[in-house]
Amino acid sequence: MIERWKTWVVVAAVFLILVGGPAFAKTTTIKLGVVTKPGSAQNIVAEKFKSLVEARSGGAYKVKIYHSASLGNETEILQQIQMGTIHMGVITGGPFDTFDPIVRVINYPFLFKDHAQVDEILDGPLGAQILASLETSGFKGLCFSENGFRNLTNNRRAVTGPDQVAGLKIRVMSSALHKAIWQSLGANPTPMPWPIYTELEQGVIDGQENPLWVMEVYKFYEIQKHMTLTRHVYSSHIDVASLRWFNKLSKADQSMIEAAIKEAAKFQRKDNREKNAGRLALLKEKGMQVVETPDVAAFRAKVSGLKNMDLYADPRVQDLLNRILEAVK
Numbered sequence: 001m002i003e004r005w006k007t008w009v010v011v012a013a014v015f016l017i018l019v020g021g022p023a024f025a026k027t028t029t030i031k032l033g034v035v036t037k038p039g040s041a042q043n044i045v046a047e048k049f050k051s052l053v054e055a056r057s058g059g060a061y062k063v064k065i066y067h068s069a070s071l072g073n074e075t076e077i078l079q080q081i082q083m084g085t086i087h088m089g090v091i092t093g094g095p096f097d098t099f100d101p102i103v104r105v106i107n108y109p110f111l112f113k114d115h116a117q118v119d120e121i122l123d124g125p126l127g128a129q130i131l132a133s134l135e136t137s138g139f140k141g142l143c144f145s146e147n148g149f150r151n152l153t154n155n156r157r158a159v160t161g162p163d164q165v166a167g168l169k170i171r172v173m174s175s176a177l178h179k180a181i182w183q184s185l186g187a188n189p190t191p192m193p194w195p196i197y198t199e200l201e202q203g204v205i206d207g208q209e210n211p212l213w214v215m216e217v218y219k220f221y222e223i224q225k226h227m228t229l230t231r232h233v234y235s236s237h238i239d240v241a242s243l244r245w246f247n248k249l250s251k252a253d254q255s256m257i258e259a260a261i262k263e264a265a266k267f268q269r270k271d272n273r274e275k276n277a278g279r280l281a282l283l284k285e286k287g288m289q290v291v292e293t294p295d296v297a298a299f300r301a302k303v304s305g306l307k308n309m310d311l312y313a314d315p316r317v318q319d320l321l322n323r324i325l326e327a328v329k
């Protein structure tokens, strides 16, 4: 009698798993934060990641993208990732400074010659060392996607060299390094979180610096007359997860997420680079006055003292900077 009862329980359980299983399967929602709006470099990574994870996990994972600063600025998104209330983020290198000074190494001015060099370093062991370092501040560093090489825009005058930068009020990211760069160049840098359209429009600041896609997507051509292709900093995004959250996932899920974000980043870097020539043409067409070949040597000379500043004093940071400077020679 007892045996029979047991058999029925087993049959019922198997039936429930087979028939009801999919309906009861748990879906985990990954909350991912970006500060920018759809169409932006960060959002392209996030959207690609979402489509890859949702397709590959067979419904086990959904990705919800919180964009347009709906979670606050990049510093605030990072704080939420540290706490684990937000799981992932695609965050510009700049605001990471305050969480780990090692990030300043990537943003060192005039560091990379071209995209090939960027990929070689960031996808290699030196990049891996930067990502691993972020664990100390509560982040699982997954990979690098990109904002791109940053260029100066302003509303006062054509800038061909550092002489014309003198006294310009330039918005910079919330980053000690970015502030120091523009101080060295003779500008009057004002740290401010993203977005900054209103401040530019109202003339609170004379200019700003960002990669070409920003001038297009955020329509800066409406409010900024001059642009100089300074390419002073290669601006990467660091694609991170909350270490607390990530460590709790199964190894298989960790690998699935890591592979998907790496693929999304690779896709986005290529996409971003392919679009640059078209963007430059568009910005000119919209009326921006572009200085395409500024005196880069003069700019470089002005910032050459940065590596000896306190910003890089931490021996761990200094050592990595020296190794990267050697590698890009």
Ligand code: EAX
Binding pocket: 035, 036, 092, 147, 173, 193, 194, 209, 210, 214, 235
């Ligand atoms: O993409 O704050 C900034 O200037 C950043 O480049 C921002 O991510 C816009």
